[in-house]
Amino acid sequence: MTLLSDVAPDTADLLAVDDELTDTDRDIRDTVRSFAHTELAPYITEWFDAGGMPRELVKRMGELGLLGMHLEGYGCAGTTATAYGVACRELEAIDSGLRSFVSTQGSLAMYAIHRWGSDEQKQRWLPLMAAGDAVGCFGLTEPDAGSDPSAMRTAARRDGTDWVLDGSKMWITNGPLADVAVIWAQTDAGQGARGIRGFVVPTDTPGFRAQEVRGKLSLRASATAELVFDSLRLPADAMLPGAVGLGGPLSCLSEARYGIVWGVVGAARSCFGTALSYAHHRTQFGRSIAGFQLTQQKLAGMAVALTQASLLAGRLGRLKDAGALRPAQISVGKLANVRTALDIARTARTILGGSGITQDYPVFRHMVNLETVLTYEGTEEMHALAIGKELTGMSAFR
Amino acid sequence: MTLLSDVAPDTADLLAVDDELTDTDRDIRDTVRSFAHTELAPYITEWFDAGGMPRELVKRMGELGLLGMHLEGYGCAGTTATAYGVACRELEAIDSGLRSFVSTQGSLAMYAIHRWGSDEQKQRWLPLMAAGDAVGCFGLTEPDAGSDPSAMRTAARRDGTDWVLDGSKMWITNGPLADVAVIWAQTDAGQGARGIRGFVVPTDTPGFRAQEVRGKLSLRASATAELVFDSLRLPADAMLPGAVGLGGPLSCLSEARYGIVWGVVGAARSCFGTALSYAHHRTQFGRSIAGFQLTQQKLAGMAVALTQASLLAGRLGRLKDAGALRPAQISVGKLANVRTALDIARTARTILGGSGITQDYPVFRHMVNLETVLTYEGTEEMHALAIGKELTGMSAFR
């Protein structure tokens, strides 16, 4: 059976939203799309089944400039935020796990160091990470602190000038393969550091352990770990000097969410394109099911929703490139676009009928992946309440 | 009880979509918004209850350049399509019936004459209509030909050089007050005119009768009529020379639909703004209901949907201004934005509780109005199938 994946990106762009990209950004799109189709699409089901992608792929992504793509200097490509979004979209058109890798590397780990790190930290890590020679992860969420990261229990206590970390982090993308982890911990009072602080931790530091999460039925191409810190001793200069309090990690989440807003448009497009192509070729009752009213209604609904998602991503891109993007605006995008993508995936699945439950088509895989994407970086409820707070001035989180 | 209507257009524009308007278009927005708040909002419930708006208002709209606003020459304002859309939005923020008047005048009647009329027809009617000295209506739909206008039965037969029309048209906005009607009819074979043709008909022509539709529970500020033609005799030059076949009236519908795509964003914004304001002031269980999770979820959902609708309208505006707008793209906008507006109105209604069922707030009125807007100019089903046809190349209408 032929793998019909994402054959019709232009058909899917009914309002020609991509025409509003700059030429440069469109060139980047074409490069990433070509890479995705040539080097990712043929292997993705294998990686999904195996529960991870090969390490060489990281290096290849580095060569293409996909890692920390929108950051300036230190070997990063320094593209527009829009171009970075478009790249996320093209990667997630293949699999959310691939985009998750890039998000974690570039928007979480690299961004944290780029924005909040010391010059020494930047120079040590960013060129390696941009080149794909070092993989990063980002440790914020804990088993009992998901939507509410301020409840984290991982503690960093001072011991002389050293820091000693104890605790654990959960659902850490890239955790099993990371060379370096940005870990957030509660620090004790005194010595000039109180509250939540970030630490740059080489994963071969004694006391650091990453335990892969097994039994995932979603985002299987991306490796996830629980990180455990057992008297993990770090030198004073492991701390990110710029980040004090929850604002530090939240700024990174905003970056990652921005990438998600774009990325899921790719997953949705792949599902839509697959369903459209399948409907064309599938015959029932003597004719193509693409000609039935009920199928056309589904296709039309998907096309409309995809258009809305594209427009939303595009607007956030322009706001970010203008330096005007606020967190509540990203919440609008995360809330709307992931839900849209998931709905499109589910509808596309039904068009495929029985064929929709196997790996012969990418739709079921996208659909189960998007369950994770719906959850991480803020559930629908958290983003609704973030927007609610922006609108009303009242916090309803607790 | 204070009328809380549409107090927060900026709050409602979470992604600052209006920042992407040109300065000129934003100036037009401000002018129309000011007019709407000063001269329309205070009276609209009265007009709704009375079942129509005063004739003087037409003249006033003419003075402001709102009639045939985006047409060139003949006394028309000649603005961008985007500015016209924005004007529709600001008018419909008060009431869909007001926007319907303007749509019918400018996008249907005037557009038909402007695009398909003879010089003489244009010079006779357009300046009067632009100035608000003549009201136009557009007769396409018939009692048994709604979604399928090709089934129309109104017939124009040749009698010498004259045309004689017999038949009827239903759901004709502006019908009861029109001075001139653009009427579409099936013509018989021969004499160079076969198929559907349009006629410019002064409503005082003998044989023309407009009978107001009574018992409407929706769009009451806009007058609707059944038009009956009983051996209505017209001179040869009453025919629109440029329009042959169904393409003529359909081109006008596309214009009107474009205005709807923008207009309903206004109705939705009014509902959202009213609900947000009401939620702030309404106290239950000892605190503002704006602070409850369930209310915030509704408000956030509305804000997201409103943003999506604004982005969609904006994109269609840019396409239309670039001369690149295709009917299937308008279908995307009509389908998505009217549904969005209706959903927002319904949700806003629930936030208002018992207060939501009276005329003290504009929400219920918007909600019932939008039922008409959902139906006219193509139901959801018709637009879904139009998009479906675009996507699949197969027609599923019948």
Place this chain on the structure above:
Amino acid sequence: MTLLSDVAPDTADLLAVDDELTDTDRDIRDTVRSFAHTELAPYITEWFDAGGMPRELVKRMGELGLLGMHLEGYGCAGTTATAYGVACRELEAIDSGLRSFVSTQGSLAMYAIHRWGSDEQKQRWLPLMAAGDAVGCFGLTEPDAGSDPSAMRTAARRDGTDWVLDGSKMWITNGPLADVAVIWAQTDAGQGARGIRGFVVPTDTPGFRAQEVRGKLSLRASATAELVFDSLRLPADAMLPGAVGLGGPLSCLSEARYGIVWGVVGAARSCFGTALSYAHHRTQFGRSIAGFQLTQQKLAGMAVALTQASLLAGRLGRLKDAGALRPAQISVGKLANVRTALDIARTARTILGGSGITQDYPVFRHMVNLETVLTYEGTEEMHALAIGKELTGMSAFR
């Protein structure tokens, strides 16, 4: 145009749910249905337009035993709860306002007196009310105390043995025509009465004023008032002796909600039947729209939802007749069935196209009525949280 109202109750009962009624209850159904079709259906649009129904109708309902129908003794019919539910359904198949009248009379005012009143109160009022010679209303909700009735401000203070009431009540069904009102008020400490108590108030008592709510766009066949109490003096025996605290009025609300659960099935059935009949007769693209996939999908969805609502009402009836019905179970019914009915009405409206916005068909009227029904006797949010509390043991109301 023919009024096609509710022609197909059997078609609408796909799972023959009514076959599970007892013969007696089915006989009652047939009697009420016949009454409704003969004496209500022909006049309902007139009453809706006029904003109320004629007083003679109350007497007629009394003759038929519809008032306080499921209560025992005092001239009440003493039917099963299921029969009462069925009667509510048949009345609301005509209009929610008619059922609201009966609910207010029987489930709120009469029930309050029947359950919590003194023998003297029962003997004075119930026979008159059962016969339709006295109309009752029920004053609980206040302008600032809707979902949270415990916040009521109406106060009853002792003055000798008399009670003096001051305050106001809002959204009081039957208020403009009531002869007697059951009013709930906060009582002051001491003299054996503290907390919320009920009072039986003849509406000609000095200091009692009922001000009709104007501008309603929903439930117009039912009259609604604001009640104002200005030093309203009542004798000691006006107090309902049995009801102490919020439990008193809440027990009445449970009764009324039970009737709603059944009633809205009637409104939904009328909408479904109308849409089905309309679809049969309406031709577009050369054939009956009932043969189009998109229409059939809507019809099927409505039929399924109607079946679910019927089953839910039936189950609640059996539980109530067994004396086992709990408030959270009624919340399930109120939440589910009103939402279902409203969704069915909205879908039916779309099938009617343009015809759906006038009074020529009952659908738009049902649809706007159901907005009130959605709100009164507990909004969706309140019932969701009531069920949530039942499930989790945690109150999330505030």
Place this chain on the structure above:
Amino acid sequence: MTLLSDVAPDTADLLAVDDELTDTDRDIRDTVRSFAHTELAPYITEWFDAGGMPRELVKRMGELGLLGMHLEGYGCAGTTATAYGVACRELEAIDSGLRSFVSTQGSLAMYAIHRWGSDEQKQRWLPLMAAGDAVGCFGLTEPDAGSDPSAMRTAARRDGTDWVLDGSKMWITNGPLADVAVIWAQTDAGQGARGIRGFVVPTDTPGFRAQEVRGKLSLRASATAELVFDSLRLPADAMLPGAVGLGGPLSCLSEARYGIVWGVVGAARSCFGTALSYAHHRTQFGRSIAGFQLTQQKLAGMAVALTQASLLAGRLGRLKDAGALRPAQISVGKLANVRTALDIARTARTILGGSGITQDYPVFRHMVNLETVLTYEGTEEMHALAIGKELTGMSAFR
């Protein structure tokens, strides 16, 4: 991590729907439930991961009387249809694949033989199948004939008195482990057999090949095969004498669908119970998430939907036990209950947050399983059109 599966079936039965079961049927429920919790629940994730359940389980199900349970004689248990439904529910509370096994064995393969078979066929196969000593499968669907089985290409041609079958069948549950297959094929004209006929085929017959479907991401505990017939020669008495035309296999589908209507209630209950329990124990922002409005709204919505599904299954059971169940009524149940179960599973998944994507909880597994259940035995579209046909008398399938 503790596996919290389906701990609260009573909490989930808010309207005490199970109280309407007979004592006998409730005893059967308790037996199956106990079996399911003891012998199925502990191993189901293992079977799901492995892609099938152990053969011994079939024997054990036979001992319990679960196979062909509602059939009379030939070693079958002969329970009510309601009891059979309840058993399906309790099995599917563990996994849809287990219920699928039982449905295929009892409602498809055994039912086909029981209803349409010769005495000899019944006596040969039914006792073995009831005891779990033979596994059956049912071959109707083909790669290009899913929703429209009349398009099947598998052909049976006469060769002397033998039949020779060629063709293939797709998505055949139990295919890889079946001992006997009921295969439907087009027969050629003449010799008293024209049109679609059924054949009882021992799977060790030369020319019969079952090829397991790989890469399924749904219903993995149930084995699925493509069956290929290559000059498969059968004696004359292999044909089911009673079934002529499509009515034969369709009668079996009705049986299987009936079991699905009940079964999915179990899957939904498991998801709901898991989410409720998880919400209780999960703390965020300093308190149990079960106390948040947004969580309670989800829980209430699930409880309401689950109640509706239970009532629907119960009503179909009573109709079937009364011999009055029609296919369109089963379509109501299949359409409504599978959709409900899937929606509940999806909502439950979100309550579990990140934990919802692993096998630590049964919800994700149920959710992906239900995608298959949504599709097989008639998609939503097919059942909507079946109901539409019942309502309108018009077929809109093609």
